[in-house]
Amino acid sequence: MTREPHVTLSRTDVHLWIESSAGPDGEPRNLREHESVLSPEERNRADQFYFARDRAQFVMARSLLRRCLSEYVDIEPAEWEFEFNRFGKPAVHHRLGVDLDFNLSHSRGMCLLGITRERPIGVDVEKRDARISLPDLIHQVMSEPEIEELRRLPARAWKSRFLDVWVFKEAYAKARGQGISLPLRDISFLFPDGRTPQLVLKPSLADRPDHWLYDFVKVPVDFHAAVCIGRRRDEELQFEMREPEPL
Template identity: 35%
Template structure:
């Protein structure tokens, strides 16, 4: 890490920060103890309910990461003071401050080896990250749940690229339903993604969902060879927001990173 943590960041309605933590690299027992000290008693109890050490560490780093990162934008709030609840569809939200009071929006995703946390201001946001090497899936899932144009396009992709293409669709879809705050209550077949060219993405939404494609911007990155990251963010007045990606070890250090940008809705315009 090239920069110690601690400086205050300004949450802007024209900007999104995406924080990346490679939790397997965070092995210092002293840091783990410091993370536990930030959690509520209930959160500490949940850590060791996970059977596998990988899941325990991922949970611990995730909880500490959310608390410490949010306090970077509101330093008057001690990381231990944040309280969270889930909306009716299960999306975590800040419980002890109203949207008007702090304005922060966040979204979390994690997979084997990587945690992603998106933070912005007064803008709906969804983030999804997947490990494309450890999670092999059957394309029957696409046949059952994807929109017909996506299934047809997948069938044209060379077999050795189909898993990657599947996860390109999957991460975009997950980021959208998370930004809507409604999870899998939104049928995956009622919206679809199209690639006008290899660097561009466009969403089409059926009228039943009561939404407009122009409302949303999308980005997709390759943080490592194993991981695929998608971000969906609500467009507001003033145009497309900018993104900064930061690699972080909570309480220890951070650095701005520039992973490969695979696709963006800006390229479709």
């Protein structure tokens, strides 16, 4: 059966696909079918995970990516090919001649995929109850102004604010394609009104905040998620949340 592409994406559209990789019992659904669309290299990589749940999450995320890309272009899910920059950011292989950009994130059973056309994008999702050691991470990841803002909040709100800052920082770092090799403490996501993020960059980033649009992504309550997209000044972008067809 040939799959007809049926989703259109303009240069100002941002599509955010979200899928839970676990069924109601917490187990992954249709894992074999998802595996069947992966490349031999991806299956190889999947087999290197020690824990079955990490393996399943990787498989489900790659399957989501392949199935969603096939919604836009007449290429079968199993036929997509990818290439990677030197920091590991995957992109559609240039030999396919497809101008879609994407970024993928997965955390504890939740996959988030952002797709744009000729526009850098980064996404990040993190589970809220993640067992993290706040005191260490705050000083490794947060900038001085972020820590100052954090200190003005009651201690019970610290983990939630830390995770908000973290998902925005990762989404920005992933949009740039350099991941956590960027100097994370020179990037600030501040929340002057408590809700709306504001990006501030030190000169070491050689970048300008107005080159980016960033926002929270609506995900189930126990997750935090953010997206960051490249844009020219004041360009309006349209966001759409989408759910893939179940396999």
